[in-house]
Amino acid sequence: MITLSKISAVRNHFRATQKASLFHAFAAEADPLISLLRLLELSIETHSLKLNLQAHARAQRLGLTQHSLIAQKLIFSCCQFKRPIDAQLVFDSLSVKNAHICNTLLSGYGKSQLFIESWELFREMSNGSVLPLADDFTFSIMFKIVGDFGEVFHGRMVQGRSVKNGLVSDTVVGNSLMSMYDRCGCFDDCLKVFDEMPLRNVSSWNALISGYVKVNVENGNNSFYKYRLWDLVKGMQNDGLKFDAFTVSTLLPLCGGDAGVDNCIDKCGHGRELHSYIFKNGLDLNSSLDSGVHLGCCLIDMYSKNGKVDVGRKIFDRLKRKNVFTWTAMINGYVHCGEFDEALFLFREMQRRDGVGPNKVSLVAILPACSSFAGLLGGKQIHGFAVRRELNHELSLCNSLIDTYSKCGSLNYATQVFEHECIHKDAISWSSIVSGYGLHGQGQRAVNVFDKMLQSGIKPDTSVIVGVLSACCKSGLINDGMRIYDTIVSNYEIKPTVEMCSCMVDMFGRLGELNRAHDFIKSMPFEPGPSIWGALLCASAMHGNTEMQDVAYKSLIEIEPENSSNYIALSNLYAASKRWDVVAQVRKGMRERGLKKVPGCSWISINSATHSFFVGDKSHPCSDLIYVMLDELVSAMKLTCYNPDFVYLMEV
């Protein structure tokens, strides 16, 4: 029973004024039918389950559950509140069921991932004996459900039915059919539908473009795809259609950044063009639709990934509507650009100022910021937060935690997450823990875990192989390294990559097996690059083999004359062997090419404050004391007859 006090409680519940008009309409309505309808709409808009249940009771009491409009709204709202069984009860009790009502329930089943139920309902609507015949809405909904489910086989059956019913030529049905094929990984079929469509709208082109981008990414892509993609975009404009928010958000992620050299349309150039397109064409970032917020996210992301996080921030600050996606995109932007302090600040602001709770993606995004400056504590806090939110078994979060913990120095925590929290492991999980062991010099453990992974039938990918090989290399496990290398090449038919080969060269080299390293280089299935020669160079210097050193050096400078690290490494190595003439020569060569070395940095966290240091840095307030202590330590080291090997300490 709706009482006045309940109504005023509802009124107090509203924060937004736009809901008030609906409320007044409801309160002022004399006709019980209209009043009930308003109440139902109100419960849907305010996401109030309580109100909805009251509306439900009222409908029962007034005997209005058979009314088609009321019934439809009841079914819709039950589905909104994730109560598909209730929706089903309302549906079953109806003596007359129109197509609208059937479609509403069908869509509700889809939203609750009830594939079998939706398939059954669709089947009943197909023969048209008891339930009304499937219409254009039915097919759109069904294509979406099949797309979610991912079985193209079912999609083709639905399509066959829609051909029979003469509905494939409908634009919206065609668009959803295209999208279904996209999501089931059948781009060719998607293209075919597009070609055969009698009438296309912006969404048809969007579906085509986003399907094309997806194929592009999955196939590892090449420039052919890239040009074809631009043809599509031009084709759309030739058709007299303008980009909408969806088009722009599909294209933005391809503008530079992480998309990789081949996949990106070009550097930031097109990104800026798209940005100005947004403003010239009045696409509203503050629109009440989600598409506006989404556009903002994509822009922030695009600028951050192209190193212009400040531009991203300006866009972010101007957004009137921020949600967890926008906040996360901004935080991620700062993390991406290495501005961890600002990222952590925003992570707190998001919750403090906007009351937006982080989701699992936000946590994954902020974790790398913890793995450096904030130290172990930050990682543990995030972990604790995840446990409280019951997110700690999420795959991506576990993977990120494993990595963070091992980078913060806590192999124990990393192992615990890997073994106890990461229930479903993927290639990244294995790779993270293997690299963790490698990083901590526990080569044997890395090898054991890697072997265990192979035993459990998981196919190793490039990253985990590089991880285990580099672990072997650091721990001097030459036999394991060779065994693993041979296994993956012969048993798994994986083509060795540059990284894998560098590890092998490094491994032979460190143990002084320089000729073996050189022979390995000659046997590689591709031309040796800078990292290969760099590894050999380092090793030959380490073992004082000047002959091999010169071989490596010459090859290195030849193929990579612009990389300052080469010169620094070289200059340091010659300095170590006191060949000062060559040092001066190398440094001069660098200056002539205008190269500068980006300095490395170390840091330490004490009582939650982080102190960072560059080479020769005197900016720390306690700098004088620190250097005095350093001198004392060096003296102490010499006194104990420990002869530090500066070859290992040199800045490369």
Next chain:
DNA sequence: CTAGGGTTAG
């Protein structure tokens, strides 16, 4: 009541 999208991990 219908189609299309977002931020994340080695």
